[in-house]
Amino acid sequence: MVLARYRLETQVERGLALLPKEELEGFILRLKEGYEVFGPTRKGKGHVFGYINSAQHLDLDYQTTILPPKKLLHQPFETLFHFHTEEGVIPGERKLPRQVLFGLHPCDVHAVEILDTVYMQEYEDPFYKAKREKSLIVALNCTSVGEHCFCASMGTGPDLKNGYDLLLTDLGSEYLVEVGSEAGAELVTETGLSPAPRVKVVQKEKRLDWARRGFKKRLVTHDLERLLRENFCHPIWNRLRDQCLACGSCTMVCPTCFCYNVVDKIDLGFKTGKRQREWDSCMLLEYAQVALGHNFRKERDVRIKQRIYHKLLYYEPQFGTKGCVGCGRCIETCVKGIDLTGIIREIRGEHLGKSIPTG
Amino acid sequence: MNTLASLYQPVEAVIADIIPETRDTTTYHFVFRDSQGEEFVFEPGQFNMLTVFGIGEAAISISSDPYRGDGFTHTIRHVGSVTKAVTRLEKGSVVGIRGPYGTGWPVDLLQGCNILVVAGGIGLAPLRPVLYLLGRERKAVGRVELLYGARTPRDLLFAAEYDHWRDKGIKVLLTVDEVPEGTIWEHSQGVVTGLFDRMKSTPENTIVLTCGPEIMMKFVAQGLAERGFSPEQIYVSLERRMECGVGKCGRCQIGPKFVCKDGPVFAYAELLSLPEEVL
Numbered sequence: 353m354v355l356a357r358y359r360l361e362t363q364v365e366r367g368l369a370l371l372p373k374e375e376l377e378g379f380i381l382r383l384k385e386g387y388e389v390f391g392p393t394r395k396g397k398g399h400v401f402g403y404i405n406s407a408q409h410l411d412l413d414y415q416t417t418i419l420p421p422k423k424l425l426h427q428p429f430e431t432l433f434h435f436h437t438e439e440g441v442i443p444g445e446r447k448l449p450r451q452v453l454f455g456l457h458p459c460d461v462h463a464v465e466i467l468d469t470v471y472m473q474e475y476e477d478p479f480y481k482a483k484r485e486k487s488l489i490v491a492l493n494c495t496s497v498g499e500h501c502f503c504a505s506m507g508t509g510p511d512l513k514n515g516y517d518l519l520l521t522d523l524g525s526e527y528l529v530e531v532g533s534e535a536g537a538e539l540v541t542e543t544g545l546s547p548a549p550r551v552k553v554v555q556k557e558k559r560l561d562w563a564r565r566g567f568k569k570r571l572v573t574h575d576l577e578r579l580l581r582e583n584f585c586h587p588i589w590n591r592l593r594d595q596c597l598a599c600g601s602c603t604m605v606c607p608t609c610f611c612y613n614v615v616d617k618i619d620l621g622f623k624t625g626k627r628q629r630e631w632d633s634c635m636l637l638e639y640a641q642v643a644l645g646h647n648f649r650k651e652r653d654v655r656i657k658q659r660i661y662h663k664l665l666y667y668e669p670q671f672g673t674k675g676c677v678g679c680g681r682c683i684e685t686c687v688k689g690i691d692l693t694g695i696i697r698e699i700r701g702e703h704l705g706k707s708i709p710t711g
Numbered sequence: 712m713n714t715l716a717s718l719y720q721p722v723e724a725v726i727a728d729i730i731p732e733t734r735d736t737t738t739y740h741f742v743f744r745d746s747q748g749e750e751f752v753f754e755p756g757q758f759n760m761l762t763v764f765g766i767g768e769a770a771i772s773i774s775s776d777p778y779r780g781d782g783f784t785h786t787i788r789h790v791g792s793v794t795k796a797v798t799r800l801e802k803g804s805v806v807g808i809r810g811p812y813g814t815g816w817p818v819d820l821l822q823g824c825n826i827l828v829v830a831g832g833i834g835l836a837p838l839r840p841v842l843y844l845l846g847r848e849r850k851a852v853g854r855v856e857l858l859y860g861a862r863t864p865r866d867l868l869f870a871a872e873y874d875h876w877r878d879k880g881i882k883v884l885l886t887v888d889e890v891p892e893g894t895i896w897e898h899s900q901g902v903v904t905g906l907f908d909r910m911k912s913t914p915e916n917t918i919v920l921t922c923g924p925e926i927m928m929k930f931v932a933q934g935l936a937e938r939g940f941s942p943e944q945i946y947v948s949l950e951r952r953m954e955c956g957v958g959k960c961g962r963c964q965i966g967p968k969f970v971c972k973d974g975p976v977f978a979y980a981e982l983l984s985l986p987e988e989v990l
Binding site for chain 1: 950958959
């Protein structure tokens with residue numbers, strides 16, 4: 353139900369506005385009056401979604417971030433509650449600030465929509481829901497494409513159709529701002545952005561066409577379900593068993609991975625503590641281990657196959673969508689160069705020169 | 712229960728009784744501490760997430776009579792961190808409970824059917840609520856047989872109840888892997904599938920409920936298939952690691968199934984449709 357509401361909100365009004373780049377600072381400062389702002393900022397050689405104090409911290413010319421914006425909705429470490437070891441739960445309340453997730457690329461917005469389904473269908477995750485309802489998304493279309501991007505294959509980019517409150521497109525000296533929700537329309541009014549002529553949409557399309565020609569990677573999704581079902585015993589899985597280090601990096605950087613572990617952290621006095629959940633990874637040895645030591649996915653090939661099959665086959669019956677948005681982070685981060693698109697190419701026999709139907 | 716954490720926040724329950732079962736297994740009876748637990752009802756085959764505060768949480772099936780009004784029991788084998796910590800608790804100790812979760816045994820399908828229950832070791836615990844139910848509703852079903860196997864005679868769970876079950880018209884066949892020297896044992900020896908030759912159950916109008924180690928359930932399914940049973944009439948209860956019980960933590964997934972909310976009870980035919988081999 354909540355999802356339907358989010359989607360409806362994105363269709364309420366489609367306004368257009370212009371944000372000249374020299375006015376970005378003022379725009380951010382106005383946002384900060386009502387929200388905490390998180391956006392892409394430089395860190396070492398890469399980018400992260402960081403706390404934004406000023407537009408000077410923002411770097412909107414980024415390709416991708418190390419961790420996806422998921423961390424702002426489903427934190428790497430989250431306290432579930434505090435307890436007394438003999439008495440039980442210690443009641444407590446938390447206040448959450450309103451936040452703007454600024455500069456999300458289309459793939460990451462699609463990933464947030466997938467997480468909405470994961471965490472809010474059937475049993476609602478109270479932590480995710482609370483943060484999600486306090487979050488606005490100011491997305492940013494991709495006018496250039498990264499080395500590992502394949503969003504076009506997954507239908508999640510380089511442009512965005514919905515799922516945003518505001519959507520920016522870099523037109524050179526200014527951003528075209530499209531309104532996707534009532535909250536977004538209010539932001540445009542509050543920040544005093546000027547309306548944009550329709551011709552700006554033509555400029556936007558030209559830039560996106562340019563981006564669409566820039567993809568170096570693709571993943572052909574045509575008939576993928578049958579392909580995966582028939583290749584559960586493909587020799588590639590044995591090879592990957594020897595190649596993969598099972599370090600879990602691919603899942604840590606994935607914008608749609610949702611698994612977690614739960615631990616009780618006890619205080620020094622052994623009387624009180626807190627229950628905490630932490631991101632977990634199906635690639636790690638202990639993930640599927642139960643009491644007495646039995647491990648349902650002991651072998652690395654079984655674990656890596658689980659990751660790939662989950663993303664490309666199992667999400668569909670679970671959540672009605674594929675679990676991969678083509679952000680390329682798992683490829684970027686893998687020290688052994690394991691490439692999801694390469695795995696599918698090899699299963700298809702594409703590397704042997706077989707012709708592949710497009711779709 | 713309206714706090715931010717409510718889905719993951721357990722409700723406090725108190726240990727009301729402790730019943731030793733075997734050398735490594737104990738049955739605990741719990742009652743809720745406050746009025747929060749008054750609405751607690753469960754289906755046979757469902758489980759709770761049991762918290763020992765400071766140690767963690769584990770998925771444990773409910774082993775009591777679903778019609779018993781005053782709380783519920785867990786029969787716990789002390790083999791993991793939480794289940795070992797439970798041994799340090801005593802009457803009056805506080806634990807946390809979330810649940811009940813998961814699909815139960817297909818009790819709605821049982822009416823008018825013959826029922827074959829096959830259990831191994833601790834696997835009898837999630838089946839005990841069904842046996843209570845069948846004992847109570849004996850006339851509503853046909854033939855009922857229980858085949859139960861354990862490691863040794865000392866490892867048999869709920870041994871004091873077998874005669875009661877027999878009185879209710881449930882045929883009970885027992886087997887153990889080993890009989891230690893000096894132990895008197897009048898029943899079978901060997902794996903539980905060895906009891907198939909002695910059972911009366913046939914595929915006709917029969918539903919099979921089985922729980923035990925996966926290797927046992929695999930041979931149960933195979934052995935029954937050889938006797939003409941179809942995968943559609945066999946129901947199994949699976950064990951997987953669970954951190955949440957509500958389909959969020961991801962740990963229990965098998966293919967597209969979350970064992971916590973799509974299971975733990977599955978039709979064997981459903982498992983056969985998955986890409987990976989489960990049993």
